[in-house]
Amino acid sequence: MQAPELSISKWFNTDKDIALADLRGRVVVIEAFQMLCPGCVIHGIPLAQTIRMTFPEDKVVVIGLHTVFEHHEAMTPVALKAFLHEYRITFPVGVDNQGSSPLPDTMTAYGMRGTPSLIVVDQRCQIAAHHFGQVSEMQIGAQIATLLATGQSKAGT
Numbered sequence: 001m002q003a004p005e006l007s008i009s010k011w012f013n014t015d016k017d018i019a020l021a022d023l024r025g026r027v028v029v030i031e032a033f034q035m036l037c038p039g040c041v042i043h044g045i046p047l048a049q050t051i052r053m054t055f056p057e058d059k060v061v062v063i064g065l066h067t068v069f070e071h072h073e074a075m076t077p078v079a080l081k082a083f084l085h086e087y088r089i090t091f092p093v094g095v096d097n098q099g100s101s102p103l104p105d106t107m108t109a110y111g112m113r114g115t116p117s118l119i120v121v122d123q124r125c126q127i128a129a130h131h132f133g134q135v136s137e138m139q140i141g142a143q144i145a146t147l148l149a150t151g152q153s154k155a156g157t
Helices: 038-054 077-086 105-109 137-150
Strands: 008-012 027-033 060-066 093-096 117-121 127-132
Touching: 008 077, 027 038, 027 137, 038 060, 038 117, 038 137, 077 093, 093 105, 117 137, 127 137
Parallel strands: 027 060, 060 093
Antiparallel strands: 008 093, 027 117, 117 127
């Protein structure tokens, strides 16, 4: 399945807007999280940071997606900026556009069930893996390495 474009209202840790189409040829890892989600703080964000430090940036791009579907008044862009600083998150993070439906736009487009969600997009902008909840470093590392070695999409969970 073709990866839907990200619908972002504000970016952090980047000077420009990021479009998946501009990243064609690289593997893209999207870590969808909320600041007040314990699983995101304990598992999802550290995994994204590990991926970012493990793979070369010219081959694998990590993008955070702050996708808020609850506690909107507490999870503002100002709070997110402080959160990113405190947790030393340096990869680009986009704020999922809220739109008119109860769930944010990108979350809806990808059919996410909640946070943390981790999506791997292959070099052809196809969804190669879609994970909800905790993912092992070994599993996601193997999926990314396989994409890098073959340049082809492999089915994920």
